[in-house]
Amino acid sequence: MNTTNLFFLLCLLGVLGFLFGRHRAYATSHGSIKNLNSLPSHYGMYAMTLTVIPALVLLACWAMLSSQAIEKVLILELPPEMQALPRAELGLLINDVRNAALGQSIAGDDVQLIRQLGKRYLELERDSTRMLWLLCLALCAGGVAWAWHHIQARHPARTRVERIVVLALITCSLIAVLTTIGIVLSVIFESILFFKQIPLTQFLFGLEWSPQMAIRADQVGSSGAFGAVPLFAGTLLISGIAMVVAVPIGLMSSIYMAEYASRRVRSILKPVLEILAGIPTVVYGFFAALTVAPLIRDFGHALGLQVASESALAAGLVMGIMIIPFVSSISDDVISAVPRAMREGSYGLGATQSETIRLVIIPAALPGIVGGVLLAISRAIGETMIVVMAAGLSANLTANPLEAVTTVTVQIVTLLVGDQEFDSPKTLAAFALGLVLFLVTLLLNIIALHVVRRYREQYE
Amino acid sequence: MDNRTIDLMQKRLRRRYARETRFQWYGRISIAIALIFLMFLFVNIFSKGYSAFQQSAIMLTVNLDESEFPQDRKDPGAMMAVDYGGLIKQSLYRQFPEVTERKDKRALFQLISPGAVYALRDQVAANPDSIGNSIDVWLPANDDVDMYIKHVADQADATAMRLSEQQVVWIEKLRTDQRLEKKFNRIFFTSGDSREPELAGIRGALTGSFLTLVVTLLLSFPIGVGAAIYLEEFAPKNRWTDLVEVNVNNLAAVPSIIFGLLGLAVFINFFGVPRSAPLVGGLVLTLMTLPTIIISSRAVIKAVPPSIREAALGVGASHVQTVFSHVVPLALPGMLTGTIIGMGRALGETAPLLMIGMVAFVVDVPTSFTDSSTALPVQIYLWADSPERGFEERTSAAIMVLLGFLVVMNAAAVYLRKRFEHKW
Incomplete structure (x- = not known):
């Protein structure tokens, strides 16, 4: 039974x-x-x-x-x-x-x-x-x-059954809404518990992050500091490096594929580039930590530079490569959506193809491209495995890409893997960080989707 | 026009053409960088990982002395208690009679993997008739020996490989006697995780991934397709529907780690679903893949032309009958394609599984949806963190297996799309 x-x-x-x-x-x-x-x-x-x-x-x-x-x-x-x-x-x-x-x-x-x-x-x-x-x-x-x-x-059995079927379908679509509500409630609920112990201003503006709490009252040095600025700075540094890699490469390759490449070349190159987005992030993390980071370190030493073995550069570089397809596929869409008449008008005035692209097409497609870049930034901020494996754990407040920094997602993972006590600020801090991460990515997504949609309507 | 103006113009034209060429090259170089990186990634992982599919084994002549075994061969407890380690030691000392010092004896025994005991036990259990005879068995070598065999060519200093000079001499002797060979690494595919690289396998992680994906598929396909059908065919155009739409689009872009937080707070802490289990992993991945499936299914349903619906309605079918007997069957291949792609993403996902405790060190292969287990990508993450050199090639090999599954799934999706694609 x-x-x-x-x-x-x-x-x-x-x-x-x-x-x-x-x-x-x-x-x-x-x-x-x-x-x-x-x-x-x-x-x-x-x-x-x-x-x-x-x-x-x-x-x-x-x-x-x-x-x-x-x-x-x-x-x-x-x-x-x-x-x-x-x-x-x-x-x-x-x-x-x-x-x-x-x-x-x-x-x-x-x-x-x-x-x-x-x-x-x-x-x-x-x-x-x-x-x-x-x-x-x-x-x-x-x-x-x-x-x-x-x-x-x-x-009338049919009408009854059909009403039940539609009700079931409505329930299915409600699950998406419930998921969002669940996310919001779960992070907010634990975050409130966290902010009861640590003031919000200290969390948002504090410059020191060391979440280890003292187990005994007389222990030295582990008072627990929850200033998240170094994490935000680290996240921005790594995402910034990623965007420096991904935006030019993604944009230029999408321009080349949309405007120059022949149909055959395009039909081969596009899926091959998409492979980059299909590789699991844990693979990139492994590659960044065991291959790229040592390469960069050795290269830096050869130049006489001090490079940390878990440098922000390695994580950012690999993350940038991962993001290329996101930038390129969205810009490809918006560039193709620019009306033919604008191109032909430009050629008619004697402009070369690259001049047309730079002076006519890109300005016309700019809102869409910006939307795509915003989506890519949100992805970079929320990316977890690459930074968990290739970036460090120590919260340095630095702008030097050769040093080790830590990110919001890394800290969420380290705080929650292992033993959890749901009354200590150490565990709850992960949810507060999750709340920040959720709000920032949500904002970026809403703006980006809005911009892209507005742009699409403009040329339809 | 005088010559100077023409000169200037031609100069300018040349500059503009040069710029055009440069611009094209920027595009080519960008694509090349991306492709080179992709190649580098694959070559790097394959060159590191292929060697893990072979494993060094040592052939020993073990004398299964009758006196060591219990009278009752059917008693599993007594058969387990037999000192197989001792048997292996004896055969090693017979092989190398010159080793007499205790310290050397220990060093010699270290060449054999700690798992050799179980290998021998299973061998004996498989044919109990061999008891009383001398048999030749291939036993797994220790991972240091394995690394030495695989990498001795590209490493000048053997001591860097955690082996003493004496041990290297023994290994070379075994090699010339053809008692040390690389064999197909069966353990890698048939056993769970282990602290010893030579005994670690991906079967536990693969089973965990499989169970997790079963849960994900069973939940996300019906729910996702149902939601898509509702939003595309039945939903009235009002603010509520708009809200659901915006919601789905936003969920698709929420970082996966947030879904892990949701799973931890809601499924584990609130509903009390067991931690680390494929069940909770599947639930979390369901929520994560739902938006993907809903969005792609909606696109497919939208592509079914209105004439199909009108024809069905015209012969008296009800709205629900039209949708379920005409629209959905036509859209099904496309929906399956979307689902397979979503499953592929779920298979490669790691971060949310870390949150819900699927990172535990699990030796046993999970057998039910509530056993603790890991998943293949999590296993990769765990091994990548292990310091032993033997784990590096196993990590790469596990990545190769993961990529293999992804290739198969995506190929299936592409095949489905090509096979059933309708041009209306």
Whole structure:
């Protein structure tokens, strides 16, 4: 009697419900399906929906919420002095109880109590599953009864089924909205907890970042500083290097492909350049960290320069190469969208092709190109794996591309990989950084999409 | 016109033409830089990685002495407890009778991988009749030996490879006896992660990726296609629909790491989905790939000409029937193409998986959607961080496998597009 079995049983019941509905429709049709309002299969689908959809919805909600409900009940049954424990310790206790329930060995002072609670936990879980089975089967029975009662020759099953289908489609499209809401809520909720401990101004304008918190009160040097300016500066430095690489190369290659290259060359070059965007970023990260960074370091040493082995230059360079296709494919689109008449007018005045491009086409396409560049910047800021693998961890406030800097995304990863405590500012800081990252990229995307769309309308 | 003006004009014209040529060359050079980088990347990874598909193995003549084995060969517990390490040691000492010092003996035993014990155990378990005889078995060599065999040609100083001179002498002797050879690296494809490079494989990560993608596909294809159908065919033109549209477009450009934060806060902390599991990975990647699938599916549905719809409506089909029996079947290949491309992106994605704890060191191959596991790109990330030299070539080899899968998926997408492309 577990939830997976229930799911398969419900699927089976759905098939049976379909057959039942169809049969019922035939039975009420007085021998000819011409008497039916809808096709027999519509009645089948109608019966199937009535039978299993409510039960499946219940099952889904139950699966999502039951473990929390069980915890709540368990906590309510605890002796009052334990209920008064802070949230984190209560969480640890529940964890122990769950481990005990799974039969794993546990350590601690209250082994006896925890064993007991573990037993209670199992009991509650069993009760919960039983209740779920009962409720689901009751819902199925109710659905069947409803279908039995309603399916008759004149019943408009098709309209009902179609309404349900459209409702299902609406639900699908709602998930996109829910995702955004989920993102906003999850980062904002934890960020508020963070800003309760660290003031917003210190986070936004502080010049020092060292998120290690002291474990003992008398520890030296680990007071935890959460000034994010060095991270923002590092992110901007690396993204800046990336754009210095990506914009000229991307723009020039798209101009060449749109204006000079023959159709055949273009049809080969374009997909090949797109490969750059299809390579997973972890591959670029590996390449940047193990090949490009040492190359740059050795080259710098040969010139007598001091180059960090995790220099911003290596990460930025590789990131720039990755971004080339984003710049080039968008500029390619907008350059091709410039009307022919403008080109021919320019040629008619005796301008060479490059003069036409520089003085007519690019100014005309500029808004679109800017939009594309903005999208590329947002991608560079949010890019994670390349910087995690090739950029450093130390928060330097520097503009020197040969030094190691760290970025917002690197810090999010380092703060959240490993042990997490959701009451220490160290973990919560990751969500505050995530909030900043989300807002900045969102702003860039909105502006860029707006600019690109406005530009498209201009020439349509 | 006097000659001076003509001269000036011709000079100017030459300058303008020179500039034209230069401009064209800028374009060519830009493309060349991008292509050279691409080539460099591939050549670099392939040249580093191909050697990982072979692994050095040492052939030992092991005497499976009857007295070492339990009476009851069927008892798995007792068969596990047999001292295979001791058997391997004895055969090594027989091979090199001149080694008597304890220190040397230990150095000699270090040539063999710690995993050799299990290799021998499996070999014996596979044919128990061999007990009592001497058998020749190929056992995996230690990764230092492997690195020496693979790179001795391009490295003058053997001691730089963490081997003593004495060990190098033994290796060369084994080599001349043809007892040390490079064999196809089966372990790489059949085992999970390990701290020892010679025992580390990608099977665990591949299975993890597969399970994650199954969840992603099962959720994102129906939801994405459903949302696209609604937005394109049923949604009324109003502010709400506009909001959903803007939303989808923006989600497509949200950094992937943000989806990881969402997964951590919502799925793991709020709904209590187990950490590090393919289930939660699949959920996060679903949310990440949805916008891609919705946008591409909408484009395909939009491309189906209105005449198809009108014909269906004209013979009395309802709106839903028109969409599901006429529009969707025509758009399906295009939607599949979009989905495959989305799956390819999901396969290569690393950052959100780091957030939800799929970076754990997992030795076992996951068997269900709730086991802790890693994914192939995460495995690459983990190995890239490992200091052992043996992991560098394995990282490159894992990248080759990942790129191989991506090539296959994209080729499938291109094939689908070419095969079912309609020019209306």
